[in-house]
Amino acid sequence: MIDAASRHRSAADATLADLFAQRRSDGAADLRARAWEAFSREGLPNRRVESWRYTDLRAALLDVKPPRPRGGSYVELADDRLRIALTASEFAAHPAALAAAPDGVTISSLREELAMRNPRVLAALAPACDDPVVALNAALMQDGAVAQIAPGAKIDRPIEICVLPLSEESSFTRSLVLLGAGAQATIVESYGVGALGAQGNHALVFDIGAGAKLDHVMNAASASADSVRVISLLTTLGAGASLNSFCLIRGGGLLRRQIFARLEGEGNEAVFSGATLLRGDDHADTSLTIEHAAPGGKSRERFRTIVDGRATGVFQGKVVVRPGARKTDGAMQSKALLLSPSATMNNKPELEIYADDVACGHGATTGRLDSDLLFYLESRGIPPMEAEALLIEGFAGEAFESVADEALRDELSRGVSAWLALRTLER
Amino acid sequence: MLQINNLYVRVGTREILKGLTLAVKAGEVAAIMGPNGAGKSTLSYAIAGREGYEVTQGEVLLDGENILGLEPHERAAKGIFLAFQYPVEIPGVATMTFLKAAMNAQRRARGEDELQTPDFMKRVRDAAGKLGVSQDMLRRPLNCGFSGGEKKRMEALQMALLAPRLGILDETDSGLDIDALRVVSEGVNALRSKDRAFLVITHYQRLLDYIKPDTVHVMADGRIMRSGGPQLALELEERGYRDYLGGEAA
Numbered sequence: 001m002i003d004a005a006s007r008h009r010s011a012a013d014a015t016l017a018d019l020f021a022q023r024r025s026d027g028a029a030d031l032r033a034r035a036w037e038a039f040s041r042e043g044l045p046n047r048r049v050e051s052w053r054y055t056d057l058r059a060a061l062l063d064v065k066p067p068r069p070r071g072g073s074y075v076e077l078a079d080d081r082l083r084i085a086l087t088a089s090e091f092a093a094h095p096a097a098l099a100a101a102p103d104g105v106t107i108s109s110l111r112e113e114l115a116m117r118n119p120r121v122l123a124a125l126a127p128a129c130d131d132p133v134v135a136l137n138a139a140l141m142q143d144g145a146v147a148q149i150a151p152g153a154k155i156d157r158p159i160e161i162c163v164l165p166l167s168e169e170s171s172f173t174r175s176l177v178l179l180g181a182g183a184q185a186t187i188v189e190s191y192g193v194g195a196l197g198a199q200g201n202h203a204l205v206f207d208i209g210a211g212a213k214l215d216h217v218m219n220a221a222s223a224s225a226d227s228v229r230v231i232s233l234l235t236t237l238g239a240g241a242s243l244n245s246f247c248l249i250r251g252g253g254l255l256r257r258q259i260f261a262r263l264e265g266e267g268n269e270a271v272f273s274g275a276t277l278l279r280g281d282d283h284a285d286t287s288l289t290i291e292h293a294a295p296g297g298k299s300r301e302r303f304r305t306i307v308d309g310r311a312t313g314v315f316q317g318k319v320v321v322r323p324g325a326r327k328t329d330g331a332m333q334s335k336a337l338l339l340s341p342s343a344t345m346n347n348k349p350e351l352e353i354y355a356d357d358v359a360c361g362h363g364a365t366t367g368r369l370d371s372d373l374l375f376y377l378e379s380r381g382i383p384p385m386e387a388e389a390l391l392i393e394g395f396a397g398e399a400f401e402s403v404a405d406e407a408l409r410d411e412l413s414r415g416v417s418a419w420l421a422l423r424t425l426e427r
Numbered sequence: 428m429l430q431i432n433n434l435y436v437r438v439g440t441r442e443i444l445k446g447l448t449l450a451v452k453a454g455e456v457a458a459i460m461g462p463n464g465a466g467k468s469t470l471s472y473a474i475a476g477r478e479g480y481e482v483t484q485g486e487v488l489l490d491g492e493n494i495l496g497l498e499p500h501e502r503a504a505k506g507i508f509l510a511f512q513y514p515v516e517i518p519g520v521a522t523m524t525f526l527k528a529a530m531n532a533q534r535r536a537r538g539e540d541e542l543q544t545p546d547f548m549k550r551v552r553d554a555a556g557k558l559g560v561s562q563d564m565l566r567r568p569l570n571c572g573f574s575g576g577e578k579k580r581m582e583a584l585q586m587a588l589l590a591p592r593l594g595i596l597d598e599t600d601s602g603l604d605i606d607a608l609r610v611v612s613e614g615v616n617a618l619r620s621k622d623r624a625f626l627v628i629t630h631y632q633r634l635l636d637y638i639k640p641d642t643v644h645v646m647a648d649g650r651i652m653r654s655g656g657p658q659l660a661l662e663l664e665e666r667g668y669r670d671y672l673g674g675e676a677a
Contacts, residue, residue: 371478376515379475380529380585381503381536390528394519394568 013043015064019140027114031126035138038130045132054314054346055285057133060228060254065199067142068169075100075107080407081158081188082107084145086173104153104183110144110174121146124207125176129260133230137172137203144175144203147187151180151209158405160188163202165223170199181209181238186405191220191231198227198253203234210238210265216245217408218274219415223252225281232258239265239294246403247274248412250419251282251311259288263297263325273302273403275396275412277419278311278343285314290332292325292355301332304399306392307343308423318350321358330360337395338368339388385427389420428453428624429474429593434485436466436473436649443469445649446485451593451642454621458635458660459628461646462668467628468512470646471597474626475509476502489593503529504536506592510582510599517569522581525569526551530588554587558614576607583614594618595626600634612637632664647671 020036044061045052075084082101101107113121126138145161161175177187189204208214220231237243247257261270276284290299305313315334336345349362369391377387396416403409429451436444443466451457461467473480474487476499486493494502517525530550531541542550555565558580570578579599586594596615600608615625615638627638635643635657643659645652645668652671653659 370515373515373517375477375499376511376517377525377529378499379477379503379509380525380589381500381533382528383500383532384498386528386532387500390520390525391517394517396519398519 010058010062012058012061012064015066016136016140019066023140023142027111028122028125031122032139035126035135039132039135039139042132044136049132051131051287051316054312054316055254055256055283057228057230057254057256061199065168065170065197067171081160083160083162084147085162085164086143086145086175102155102157104150105155105159105185106148108146108148110141110146110176113146120148120178121176124178125174125205127205127207127234127236127260127262129234131232131258131260133201133256134203134232134234134258134260137174137201137232140172140201141174141203142172144173146176146178148178149180149183149185152182153180153185154183155185158186158188158408160190161204162190162192163200165192166198166200168197170201172201174203174205176205177207177214179206179208179212179214182211183209184213186215186217186408188408189216189218191223191229193221193223196224196226198223198229200227200229200231202229203232206233206235206243208235208237208241208243211240212238213242214244215404216243217403217405217412218245218247218257219412220247220249220255220257221252221415222250222419223255225253227253229254230256230258232260234260235270236262236264237268237270240267241265242269244271244402244404245273246400246412247286248400248415249274249276249284249286250415251276251278251280251284254283256285256287259286259290261289261299262291262293263299264293266294267296268294269298271300271302271402273300273399274304275399275416276303276305276313277396277416278306278313279308279423280311281309282311283314284312285316287314287316288318290317290319290330292319292321292328292330295324295326295328297325298329300330301334302399302402303334304396305334305336305345306339306396307336307345308339310340310342312344312346314346315364316348316350317362318352319360319362321351321353321355321360323354325355326357328355328358328360330358332362334364335395336366337392338366339392385424389424392420393417428490429626430488430491431474432486432488434473434487435483436469437481437483438469438479442483443649444473447646447650449644449651451624451626453624454619455642456619456625456627456638456640458640458643459626459646460630460632460643460660460663462672463630465646466649467646468597469649471509471595471626471628474502474595475499475507500532501536503589503591504533507595508586508589508591508593509595510579510586510597512598512601514570514578514582516571516573518571520569522565522567522569523551526585526588529585533589550588551584554584557617558584558587559610560584575602576604579603579607579611580614583611587614587618590618591623593624593626595628596638597628598630599627600629600631608634608637632660635660645671
């Protein structure tokens with residue numbers, strides 16, 4: 001570790017340095033070295049880092065748990081989808097299962113791709129990003145799934161990348177989806193109910209080719225109160241490409257959802273939406289950076305945060321319009337609902353515009369359940385907790401109207417209902 | 428069926444109802460008429476149990492049981508239905524989800540089985556057809572983007588589906604054109620029966636051309652000032668409320 005950081009070297013820094021020493025030659029050595037250098041400049045971010053001002057990761061990770069090497073990852077054809085399940089470490093898919101992938105889809109493990117030095121994978125795996133935790137992920141990545149979708153392929157069946165729960169261990173996964181020009185696919189990213197002491201640093205990278213269309217749903221189940229998770233999405237969009245991305249977060253410990261999107265080609269469209277449900281002492285931070293780098297791009301962000309108990313919600317959204325990105329059309333909206341007097345929400349939408357002829361706007365609100373609406377529902381015979389649940393479901397549901405796949409939307413609704421049922425039970 | 432005795436209600440620090448007494452028999456349609464500020468809406472909210480309407484004295488008996496200790500949803504399950512003067516829009520809550528939640532909550536409270544979806548759908552379709560509630564309205568979030576008339580039809584639909592013992596219509600005629608007024612009134616008239624009562628609260632006689640009351644009560648300054656038959660409404664139409672406005676003649 002370099003000098004600046006060594007001045008306040010903590011136990012966590014020491015463990016991370018040890019991990020890097022073990023992994024530095026584990027495929028993509030150059031990439032890892034560059035990433036480690038970027039990370040070690042400041043180390044784990046605290047509130048002094050502007051983009052982390054509401055989430056003190058350094059304080060939450062005083063003690064970094066070592067990863068536990070074990071197998072058990074697999075690929076399966078489940079119900080209506082192709083599921084890739086990742087355990088904390090190696091992803092070793094059975095050849096027969098891999099062969100079950102639909103035509104036009106190739107599934108492999110990141111570890112294999114790195115070992116083979118696949119140039120396409122190496123080129124796309126780490127888009128520019130100055131976030132220290134994304135850099136840490138690149139330096140220490142263990143394994144992940146690589147899904148390559150052939151140009152023009154239309155894949156009906158969703159592909160799910162499922163990170164299985166951890167306990168008392170840290171995990172660094174990085175997965176990559178390469179969507180060829182004109183291809184269409186749906187990616188589901190899910191994080192199982194977290195066991196005790198999970199420390200996850202997960203990254204998913206989308207490389208969306210020209211004219212390709214990607215639907216994406218991220219679903220993070222609640223985790224134990226001592227879990228610490230950073231889940232990052234890095235995406236680039238080619239000309240005329242479109243991405244529709246949704247995330248459902250059901251609290252549990254500390255969770256930071258990061259999205260870094262770069263709209264590179266002309267006339268592409270990205271929609272990001274999400275619902276976050278927090279209770280107890282949960283802390284969830286959704287931070288987005290949407291960068292319009294070419295003319296005629298359109299982006300929409302619509303986020304809903306529901307905060308109960310003593311929980312804290314954070315929304316930071318930054319839309320950057322680079323010089324030359326004329327006719328950019330951006331609209332960002334974040335709404336929060338506070339269900340208890342001790343709940344907190346930090347809402348910080350931002351625009352940075354360096355181009356002319358741009359239409360961008362943002363709005364952020366924080367409110368409580370409307371007593372007029374509650375009385376209306378109760379006057380029809382609906383008990384107070386159920387009336388609250390209806391209003392909360394309605395509030396969250398507004399964010400997932402954009403999810404086109406009905407089965408996925410139902411799955412998300414069930415996630416919200418389960419959270420509400422638990423809330424009702426504990427009253 | 429409904430017996431209100433010497434009811435005093437305060438909103439904030441203001442006393443709005445000041446010793447109101449009123450009896451409504453099963454099968455009866457009672458009109459409550461009065462000038463603005465008489466406390467008509469306060470009466471309807473106090474019966475429905477709205478928070479902030481503090482009863483300081485008196486009692487409200489439904490079939491002999493004092494309901495003032497009950498929560499709004501418990502009163503609804505006992506058969507009280509308030510058709511709002513200004514029904515609220517609830518974004519994100521599907522109308523059908525809401526209707527089913529309301530019907531089943533009341534059934535559960537009364538110890539009845541919940542409705543199964545096909546039965547529920549049939550009831551809604553039948554009632555909606557009679558009230559001119561379109562499929563499109565049923566598909567939208569509750570009351571969202573509805574005109575004033577559509578909102579009142581939705582209130583009438585809810586009342587038909589929930590089949591209350593006592594229906595309270597709070598200024599149902601406000602914001603309604605004649606066509607909507609006719610449809611909503613027909614909906615109410617279709618629900619008239621010997622074991623159901625209505626409290627029809629209105630400022631104007633117009634509504635009573637469509638919903639013929641059995642009794643008319645004049646309310647002013649938080650009390651019932653006079654009670655009579657249907658002819659009392661006509662008299663009020665003629666003379667206005669000036670006789671009931673104390674010293675300050677309107």
